[in-house]
Amino acid sequence: xxxxxxxxxxxxxxxxxxxxxxxxxxxxxxxxxxxxxxxxxxxxxxxxxxxxxxxxxxxxxxxxxxxxxxxxxxxxxxxxxxxxxxxxxxxxxxxxxxxxxxxxxxxxxxxxxxxxxxxxxxxxxxxxxxxxxxxxxxxxxxxxxxxxxxxxxxxxxxxxxxxxxxxxxxxxxxxxxxxxxxxxxxxxxxxxxxxxxxxxxxxxxxxxxxxxxxxxxxxxxxxxxxxxxxxxxxxxxxxxxxxxxxxxxxxxxxxxxxxxxxxx
Numbered sequence: 001x002x003x004x005x006x007x008x009x010x011x012x013x014x015x016x017x018x019x020x021x022x023x024x025x026x027x028x029x030x031x032x033x034x035x036x037x038x039x040x041x042x043x044x045x046x047x048x049x050x051x052x053x054x055x056x057x058x059x060x061x062x063x064x065x066x067x068x069x070x071x072x073x074x075x076x077x078x079x080x081x082x083x084x085x086x087x088x089x090x091x092x093x094x095x096x097x098x099x100x101x102x103x104x105x106x107x108x109x110x111x112x113x114x115x116x117x118x119x120x121x122x123x124x125x126x127x128x129x130x131x132x133x134x135x136x137x138x139x140x141x142x143x144x145x146x147x148x149x150x151x152x153x154x155x156x157x158x159x160x161x162x163x164x165x166x167x168x169x170x171x172x173x174x175x176x177x178x179x180x181x182x183x184x185x186x187x188x189x190x191x192x193x194x195x196x197x198x199x200x201x202x203x204x205x206x207x208x209x210x211x212x213x214x215x216x217x218x219x220x221x222x223x224x225x226x227x228x229x230x231x232x233x234x235x236x237x238x239x240x241x242x243x244x245x246x247x248x249x250x251x252x253x254x255x256x257x258x259x260x261x262x263x264x
Contacts, residue, residue, distance in 0.1 A: 001031060001032070002032065003031075003032050003033035004032055004033065004244070004245075005029070005032050005033040005034035005035075005095070005243075006032075006033030006061075007033070008033075008095075009035070009088075009091050009092045009093065010034055010035065010092075010093065010095035010096075010146060011034065011035045011036065011037055011063075011088060011092055011093065011094050011095060011096075012025075012026070012029050012034050012035070012036050012037070012094075012095060012096040012097075012098060012243075013037045013039075013084070013094050013096070013097045013098070013135075013139070014026055014036065014037065014038045014039065014096075014098045014100060015039050015071045015097075015098065015099050015100060015101050015131070015132075015135060016039070016040060016041075016071065016099070016100035016101040016102065017036070017038035017039065017040055017066075017098070017100060018038065018040035018042055018046075018050045018053070018066075019040075019050075019204070019205055020100070020102070020202070020204035020205060020206055020232055021100050021154055021199065021202065021204065021232050021235050021236070022038075022040075022098065022100030023053060023232070024231075024232030024233050024235065024236035025098055025100070025232075025235070025236040025239040025240075026038060026057060027057060027236065028233070028236035028237060028239065028240045029096065029236075029239070029240060029243065030057045030060040030062050030064075031060055032240060033060075033061070033062060034062065034095065034096070034243070035062050035063040035064065035092070036057060036062060036063070036064045036065070037064075037065050037066075037067075037084055037087070037094075038054070038064065038065075038066045038067070039066075039067045039069055039071040039080065040066065040067075040068060040071075041068065041069065041070050041071065041103075042068060047068070054066055065084075065087055067080060067083070071101060071131060071135070072101060072103060072126060072127040072131045074126075074130075074131070074134045077134055077135060077138045078138060081138055081139065081142050081144070084144065085142055085144060088144065093144060093145060093146035093147075093149075094139055094144050094145050094146060094149060095146040095148075095149055095150065095243065096149070096150045096151075096152065096239075096243050097135060097136060097139060097145075097149065097150070097151045097152070098152050098153075098239060099131070099132045099135070099151075099152070099153040099154065099176075100154055101127055101128055101131060102128070102204075102206035103124070103127040103128060104124040104127065104128050104168055104169040104172060105120035105121075105123065105124050105168045105169075106165045106166065106168075106169065106209060106210055106211060107120060107165060107168070108164065108165050109167055116167060116168060120168050121167075121168045121171060124168035124169060124171070124172045125168070125171060125172045125175050127172070128169065128172035128173070128176060129172045129173070129175035129176040129179060130175070130179070132151075132153055132176060132179055132180070132183075133179050133183070136151055136183055136187070136192075136194075140187065140190070140192070145190070145191070145192060146191070147191045148191045148193075148245070148248055149191060149192045149193070150192075150193050150194075150195075150242055150243050150247075151180070151183055151184075151187075151192060151193065151194035151195070152194075152195055152196075152197060152239055152242055152243075153176055153180050153194075153195075153196050153197070154196070154197055154199055154235070155173045155176055155177055155196045155197070155198045155199075155254060156169075156173055156198060156199065157198060157200075157258075157261075157262060158170045158173055159173040159174050159177060159198070159254075163210070163212075163216070164211065164212060165210070165211045165212070166210065176196065177196050177254055180194045180195065180196050180252070181194075181252050184251040184252030185252060188251065193242075193247075193248060193250065193251035194251060194252065195242060195250060195251060195252070195253050195254070195255060196253070196254045196255070197235060197238055197239065197242075197254075197255050197257050198254050198255065198256045198257065198258065198262070199230055199234075199235045199257050199258065200220065200224065200229065200230035200234075200256070200257065200258025200259060200261040200262070201216060201217055201220035201229050201230060201258075201261065202229060202230045202231065202232060202234075202235065203217065203229055204232065217229065220261055223261050223263075223264050224258070224259050224260060224261040225259065225260040225261075225263065225264075226259035226260060228259065230257065230258050230259060230261070234257060234259070235257050238255065238257045242255075
C-alpha cells in the first residue's frame with residue numbers, strides 16, 4: 001500500500017470522527033499515513049470503545065489527537081484551534097478538513113406531541129451546515145491550512161427529496177451544499193478545494209435514528225442497481241481519493257457515492 005501522506009506532516013481535521021462515515025474516513029486516511037485530529041461529542045459510557053478505536057488507528061504509525069467537545073459551538077472553536085495550533089507546531093498543516101457532524105432534529109412538522117419548531121431548524125442548520133463555515137474560516141485565519149487543502153462535507157439525497165420528519169436536516173443539507181460551493185469559489189486563490197459527498201443509504205447509527213429508516217433502507221435496496229446499501233468504507237474511499245494530488249482539479253461539486261442509487 002502506498003502511504004503518500006507519510007512524513008509530509010499533513011493532518012486531517014475530522015469533525016465527528018468517532019463513528020460512521022467520519023471514523024471510516026479516519027481509518028482510510030490513517031492507512032495512507034495521514035495524521036489525525038478528531039473532534040467528537042460522546043457520552044462517558046461510550047468512551048472506552050471509542051478510545052479503543054483510536055488506539056487501533058495509532059497502530060498505523062500516525063499521530064492522533066482527539067477532543068471530546070462540541071464542535072458545533074462557534075464560541076469554542078478558537079479555544080480548540082489554539083490547542084491544535086500548538087499540536088501542529090510550525091510545520092504541520094491541515095490537508096483535509098472533513099465535516100461529518102450528524103446532529104439534527106427529526107420531528108414531524110405537525111401532529112400530536114413534539115413538532116418541529118423554528119428553533120429546531122436553527123439548531124440543526126447551525127450544527128450540520130454553518131459549523132462547516134465557522135471551522136473553515138477560523139482555520140484559514142489561523143493560517144493552518146495546507147497550501148493544497150481539501151474541505152469535504154457529507155450530504156444526502158434528502159437535499160432534493162422530501163422525507164417525513166427530515167425537514168430540518170434537509171434544509172441543513174441544502175445550506176451545507178451552498179456553503180461548500182462558495183468556499184470552493186472564494187477560497188480557491190488560497191489553494192483550498194471544497195466538495196460534498198452525497199452518500200447513498202448507509203446503515204449507520206445516525207441513519208437508524210431517522211423515523212422510518214427500515215422503509216428507507218428497503219426502498220434503497222430496490223433502487224440500487226448494485227443491490228446493496230452503501231457502506232462507510234465506500235464513502236471513506238472517496239474521501240481518500242479527493243485528498244490525493246490527482247484530485248486537485250475537483251472542486252465546488254456534489255459527488256454521489258451510492259453505487260448508482262440516485263439513478264432511479
